[in-house]
Amino acid sequence: MLKMNYLVKDFLKFFVLIAAILFCLGFSSPSSENLSNSPDFSQGIRYLNEQNYQEAILKFTQVINDKNQWIASAYSNRCLAYLQVNNNQAAKIDCEEALERNSENIEAYLNKGLADYRLENYTQSLVAYQEVIKRHKHDYRAYYNQGLVHYKLGNYQQALESYNQALETNHEDSLEHKTWIYYDRALAYLKLENFSQAIANFTHVLILNPQDLQAYYQRGYAYQKLGNYQGAFRDFTEVITLNPQLTSAYINRGIIAGNLGFKEIAWENFKIALDQFQQQNNKIGYNRTLNLIRKFKQITSNVYQTPIG
Known part of the structure; x- marks a missing residue:
């Protein structure tokens, strides 16, 4: 199995939607x-x-x-x-x-x-x-x-x-407020690198609000840190289902697919990310994705024949 450890999370590093939120x-x-x-x-x-x-x-x-x-x-x-x-x-x-x-x-x-x-x-x-x-x-x-x-x-x-x-x-009976608290508690666990507790709290958020895109995204990151690539792949797929225009989710799903050995799925997701960045006229995102693809090619070159020309 391939190991790719540069999953996208930090907003300043790669356009991620998530940050601690003042509610x-x-x-x-x-x-x-x-x-x-x-x-x-x-x-x-x-x-x-x-x-x-x-x-x-x-x-x-x-x-x-x-x-x-x-x-x-x-x-x-x-x-x-x-x-x-x-x-x-x-x-x-x-x-x-x-x-x-x-x-x-x-x-x-x-x-x-x-x-x-x-x-x-x-x-x-x-x-x-x-x-x-x-x-x-x-x-x-x-x-x-x-x-x-x-x-x-x-x-x-x-x-x-x-x-x-x-x-x-x-x-209080406000599920919305409880959702906020669980979400921010999960972020604190992430910062403390207690990924199991972070996952538990993001899961609680999703029980209260199954449409919470950010909880899926961050839980996917936590799953990846624990090496649970199947869980991470499912969560980034949920993110894409909720927002097909969130380009970083395709990049992350591609990286996870590479870790799972799904080469074709990885290339497909990277290609979608490139196309979206091009449509957005986002040159920085486009170039960073190209660099990511080059790294992926280097990793896979000794194992697979790369389909990207």
Whole structure:
């Protein structure tokens, strides 16, 4: 059997779709109070719920300018609206203003943590999530987001511990949120080179969401690292079924086919990848695939008569 150990995974090395994903559980629901005497605040909440964030910002700004009793909640909700339009510095400032007026505002801490994460203020982000945990130790969002920060910092074991706590404290019925946690926990296991546990977590993701292309892709990589080429081949085939235009999946399936000794299938997949890169006018991808084919030819030249001219 041929051994080809240069499977495509790293995005910077070869166009892979997968990366650690910030799923933003820090986003909170708009905080509302007795709105009967504050039409601007009420309209701001309505605009938030309708995802009309610019109008929401205008309404909350009016409440803040009026300096009335809803000012703390207006800052908190305007922070949320700013996050939704990726104005992270403004969001951070508003959440800090909200916390100056109400230091027990859990949602403001969560959203401040997210703003700091996006601004790469990772230490401050962790502090914000610790403030949530101090006040509400069963808030799984804080543990999960804390895990994302640790992952970003390269603290994969600490990220894993945070994801474990998130799963232990997540008593909601949201399968979507649980899927996110299992997925990111699997990524942490990958970084720790615990491929068996990574596979187990990606499998859990796929039980919850059988259409998760990224879970198939990463599980295929983990299978390959363990030498389970049949499992890897099946997963990259699933990826191609879900997205026939994902060129890197053909490259990976070709490499796996080579490891299994399926020479013709390997060439077929490399040819599809070349054609797709050519259609995309992706010269870098095209040339890298040609280099891969040359390496494959060198490996197979003493075993097979190569069909590519």
